[in-house]
Structure formats: C-alpha cells, structure tokens
Amino acid sequence: MKAQKKALAESIATSVETKVSELGEQSKKAKKAIEKSAEKLAKKLVKLLKKEEKKKAGDKTPKQPKKAKKPAKVAKAPKAAKAPKAEAKPVEA
Numbered sequence: 001m002k003a004q005k006k007a008l009a010e011s012i013a014t015s016v017e018t019k020v021s022e023l024g025e026q027s028k029k030a031k032k033a034i035e036k037s038a039e040k041l042a043k044k045l046v047k048l049l050k051k052e053e054k055k056k057a058g059d060k061t062p063k064q065p066k067k068a069k070k071p072a073k074v075a076k077a078p079k080a081a082k083a084p085k086a087e088a089k090p091v092e093a
C-alpha cells in the first residue's frame with residue numbers, strides 16, 4: 001500500500017505542477033506545498049480504496065438486522081401563564 005500511495009502522490013504532484021508551470025515559474029515553496037498536499041490527498045484516497053474493498057468483501061456475508069429505533073418522546077405542553085391576581089380594596093361602610 002505504501003508503494004501505491006507514493007506512486008499516487010507523485011502522479012498527483014506532477015499533474016498539478018504541469019498545470020502550474022503553464023502560468024510561469026514556480027518557487028521551491030510552491031513545489032513543496034504541492035507535494036505535501038498531494039501526499040495528503042493520496043493518503044485519503046488509499047484510505048477510501050481500502051474502505052471500498054472491505055465493503056465489497058463484507059457484502060458477501062449476511063448482514064445483521066439493525067435495531068429498531070425508540071419512539072420519540074412526546075414534548076410536554078408549556079404551562080399556561082397565570083392571570084395576575086386582582087388586588088383587594090377595602091370596602092367602606
């Protein structure tokens with residue numbers, strides 16, 4: 001897998017470098033950044049390829065059924081606001 005990753009990174013880097021070189025001369029920093037990014041991309045692509053291979057190999061075996069989801073909880077209704085109390089005024093006799 002390391003050889004595959006390295007070859008893929010080199011291929012990506014050369015492709016990007018040829019496109020960038022059409023614009024003009026590139027600096028060492030630009031080359032280094034392209035190579036670093038190509039390595040990261042190659043690493044992710046190899047990881048995805050491994051996942052796909054596992055998935056294809058796993059498709060041949062029967063899958064276990066998924067567990068049923070629990071019913072959603074019913075939200076409580078908010079309490080109604082209480083009416084303000086009326087102030088009691090003394091009655092004059």
